[in-house]
Amino acid sequence: MEAIKNMNGTVWVFAAILIGMVIVQALLFLRLALNMNKKTNAVSKEEISQAVKTGAVSAIGPAFSTLTIALSLIVMVGSGVTFMRCGVIGAPAWELMMAQFSAGAAGVEFGSAEFTESIFTLCIFGMTLASAPYFINTIITLKPLDKVVAKSAEAAQKGGGRSFVPYMSNAAMSGLLGYSVLDYFTAVPSIIAFFVSGFVMIFVSNLAKKLKNNTLGSFSMAIAMITAMIAGQVLTMIMG
Amino acid sequence: MSENNVNSIQAAETEAAQKIYKDIFIPKVHRIGRLTMAAAFVLAFLPVIYFVFVKGYMASASSYMSVIVAISSIGIGMWLTEPLAYWPVLGSAGTYMGYLSGNVGAMRFPVALNLQSVMNANINTMRGQIVTIVGIASSIVVNLVLLLIFVLGGEWLIGILPEVVMASFAFVMVGLLGSMIFMRFNGEGGMAKNVKGMAPYLLLAVILKFVIGKIPALSTWGMAVTVGLCIALGYVLYKRDCKKDAETVK
Numbered sequence: 192m193e194a195i196k197n198m199n200g201t202v203w204v205f206a207a208i209l210i211g212m213v214i215v216q217a218l219l220f221l222r223l224a225l226n227m228n229k230k231t232n233a234v235s236k237e238e239i240s241q242a243v244k245t246g247a248v249s250a251i252g253p254a255f256s257t258l259t260i261a262l263s264l265i266v267m268v269g270s271g272v273t274f275m276r277c278g279v280i281g282a283p284a285w286e287l288m289m290a291q292f293s294a295g296a297a298g299v300e301f302g303s304a305e306f307t308e309s310i311f312t313l314c315i316f317g318m319t320l321a322s323a324p325y326f327i328n329t330i331i332t333l334k335p336l337d338k339v340v341a342k343s344a345e346a347a348q349k350g351g352g353r354s355f356v357p358y359m360s361n362a363a364m365s366g367l368l369g370y371s372v373l374d375y376f377t378a379v380p381s382i383i384a385f386f387v388s389g390f391v392m393i394f395v396s397n398l399a400k401k402l403k404n405n406t407l408g409s410f411s412m413a414i415a416m417i418t419a420m421i422a423g424q425v426l427t428m429i430m431g
Numbered sequence: 432m433s434e435n436n437v438n439s440i441q442a443a444e445t446e447a448a449q450k451i452y453k454d455i456f457i458p459k460v461h462r463i464g465r466l467t468m469a470a471a472f473v474l475a476f477l478p479v480i481y482f483v484f485v486k487g488y489m490a491s492a493s494s495y496m497s498v499i500v501a502i503s504s505i506g507i508g509m510w511l512t513e514p515l516a517y518w519p520v521l522g523s524a525g526t527y528m529g530y531l532s533g534n535v536g537a538m539r540f541p542v543a544l545n546l547q548s549v550m551n552a553n554i555n556t557m558r559g560q561i562v563t564i565v566g567i568a569s570s571i572v573v574n575l576v577l578l579l580i581f582v583l584g585g586e587w588l589i590g591i592l593p594e595v596v597m598a599s600f601a602f603v604m605v606g607l608l609g610s611m612i613f614m615r616f617n618g619e620g621g622m623a624k625n626v627k628g629m630a631p632y633l634l635l636a637v638i639l640k641f642v643i644g645k646i647p648a649l650s651t652w653g654m655a656v657t658v659g660l661c662i663a664l665g666y667v668l669y670k671r672d673c674k675k676d677a678e679t680v681k
Contacts, residue, residue, distance in 0.1 A: 198482070201478075201481075201482075202478060205474075205477055205478035205481070208474055208477070209471065209474045209475060209477075210575060212467065212470055212471045212474055212531070213471070213531055213532050213571065213575065214571075214572070214575065215467065216463070216464075216467040216471070216527070216528060216531055217528060217532070217567075217568040217571045217572065218568070219463045219467065220460070220463060220524050220527070220528060220564050220568060221564060221565065221568040223456070223459055223460065223463065223524075223564070224524075224560065224561045224564040224565055224568075225561075225565075227451065227452075227455075227456050227557060227560075227561060228557075228561050230451055231447075231448040231451055231452075231557050233448065233556070233557040233558040233561055234550075234552075234558055234561045234562055238550055238562060239561075239562075239565055241546075241549075241550075242546055242550075242562045242565040242566040242569065243565060243566070243569040244569075245542060245545055245546055245549075245566050245569075246542050246546075246565070246566035246567060246568065246569030246570035246571075246573070247569050247570065247572075247573040249538060249541055249542045249545065249566075249570055250538055250569075250570040250571075250573040250574040250577065251573070251577065254573075254574055254577040254578065254581070260607075261578075261581055261582070261585065262581075262585050262588070262589070263600060263603040263607075265582065265585045265586060265589060266589060266597075266600045266603070267600075267603070267604075270582050270583070270585065270586045273582050273585075274578065274579065274582045275478070277533070277578055277582075278532070278533075278575055278578055279471070279475065279531060279532065279533055280530060280531065280532070280533035282533060282534060284607065284611075287603075287604075287607055288607065288608075288611070289502060291604055291607075291608075292498070292501055292502060292505075292654070293498050293502075295654055296494050296497035296498045296501055296654045296655070297490055297491070297494035297497075298494075298653070301604065302601070307488075308482070308486070308488040309488040309489055309490040310490055311488070312479060312482040312483055312488040312489075312490065313490040313494055313495065313498060315478055315479055315482070316476075316479045316495065316498065317498045317502055319475050319476055319478075319479060320498065320499065320502050320503075320506075321502050321505075321506055322475075322506075322533070323472055323475050323476065324506065324507075324510040325510055325513070325514060325530045326468040326469070326471055326472040326475075326530065326531070327468075327472065328510055328511065328514050328530075329464065329468050329514055329526055329527055329530050330464075330465050330468050330469060332514070332515065333461065333464065333514075333518065333523045333526060333527065334461045334465070334523075336515070336518060336523070337457055337461070337523055355665075355666065355669050358665040358666070358668060358669040359504065359507075359508060359662050359665055359666075361628060361629065361632070361665065362632050362658075362661040362662045362664060362665030363501075363504040363505045363658050363661060363662055363665075364505055364615070365615075365629040365632035365633050365636070365661065366632045366633075366635065366636040366657050366658050366660075366661030366662075367501060367505060367636070367654070367657070367658060368608060368611060368612050368615075368633070368636075369632065369633040369634075369635075369636030369637050369640075370636040370637075370639070370640050370653070370654060370657045370658075371608060372605070372608045372609075372612070373636075373637060373640045375604060375605040375608070380602070381602065381605045384602040384605050384606055384609065385605045385606070385608065385609035386609060387606075387609070388605070388606040388607075388608075388609030388610045388613070389609040389610060389612060389613030389616075390613065391610075392609070392610035392613045392614050392617070393613050393614075393616070393617045396614065396617060397617070411610075412607075412610050412614070415606060415609070415610040416603060416606040416607055416610060418606075419602050419603075419605065419606025419609060419610075420599040420600065420602045420603060420606060421599065422602075423599060423601070423602030423605070423606075424595065424598060424599035424601075424602065427598075428595075
């Protein structure tokens with residue numbers, strides 16, 4: 192983990208630049224919206240402040256629910272990368288998995304001595320690659336979409352045939368999960384932790400569905416991971 | 432003023448507003464959106480470029496290829512379809528903002544949906560666009576402030592945590608993988624169907640992992656080979672299901 196410590200400071204600089212871009216974009220769109228409102232008077236002052244409040248409140252719940260996973264991400268890849276990756280597009284769980292796949296591709300385990308600066312850079316690359324194509328997609332598709340609002344809706348409805356895309360994503364995702372999880376099936380506590388996490392995940396998300404409690408649902412992965420950590424650690428200590 | 436006059440004035444106003452919407456607002460949205468997304472794309476890769484080319488932290492080309500193949504094959508379906516799925520609710524400006532700042536499903540989408548229904552504002556109008564942009568911009572700023580507090584606080588928290596808690600982080604990854612796999616088992620369509628849908632690929636991956644482990648030459652390509660063969664298997668199963676579709680039609 193020396194590599195991450197050494198590079199964390201530099202990563203923070205790049206994180207600040209990238210997050211700055213997120214804020215600049217939000218402000219540019221906000222200015223455009225307020226300018227347009229002056230011209231058209233489409234929305235009242237009260238409604239604007241209601242929109243601000245709704246936006247602010249809705250950010251709080253999901254932010255807290257990802258806290259635990261974000262904490263694990265800090266342990267695994269450092270605070271700089273966590274801020275950079277969670278401040279743009281990524282969600283902590285997704286980023287954690289992408290980091291794992293990247294290190295796995297090089298045949299290196301997190302926390303091992305082989306986890307060098309080069310492998311860490313590869314992980315940052317993998318995490319960036321996992322979401323950057325979204326940017327390109329919006330650049331290419333959104334403008335034409337606005338021009339064919341009606342037509343695109345029709346086309347989406349027409350596409351009733353069987354598509355290969357869901358097969359491909361299921362195959363790739365299942366294959367990678369199977370391939371990655373075997374790395375951890377070397378010790379009994381890890382295997383137990385795997386199943387504990389899985390069963391807790393199902394239990395909590397089914398409970399959330401039954402209670403119609405969305406907050407509990409969004410916490411289900413975090414709860415599953417914490418119980419896996421406790422189970423794994425307790426077993427390690429018992430087995431000594 | 433007669434009622435007719437009021438109506439015609441309102442009609443003229445909305446017509447003027449619609450003209451502003453179509454001829455000024457929408458082109459400006461795309462100018463801001465495209466420029467900022469292009470800039471962000473470059474900035475996102477900047478740390479990697481710096482570490483590889485300036486600092487010389489170069490992992491092998493084959494591991495980069497493996498990462499590209501593996502992540503592209505997971506991501507491509509989402510990259511292509513996800514923004515388009517949210518676009519009808521977020522609008523173009525909201526989609527640009529959402530796909531730069533992230534958390535679309537959990538944060539931006541609920542904000543947009545909530546505001547538009549409370550204020551009775553359609554996204555294809557000036558009114559709908561303005562409330563959506565304001566709401567999403569607000570959620571982005573609050574989210575970033577909270578994130579900064581969490582990350583800085585988190586680092587401090589990690590510093591004071593006892594050793595036994597730190598050691599338990601060794602089980603984070605296996606816990607994550609466990610919850611991901613079982614979550615997919617538990618998804619839409621029922622457990623039995625999902626397990627059956629994933630089992631062939633999981634099994635193939637496990638077999639390949641053992642086989643590839645025995646062949647040193649393949650070790651750095653293991654993940655790419657596994658994904659490639661799983662997708663090939665996916666194609667076979669897809670063709671089989673297409674055939675079934677055709678037979679049921681007959």
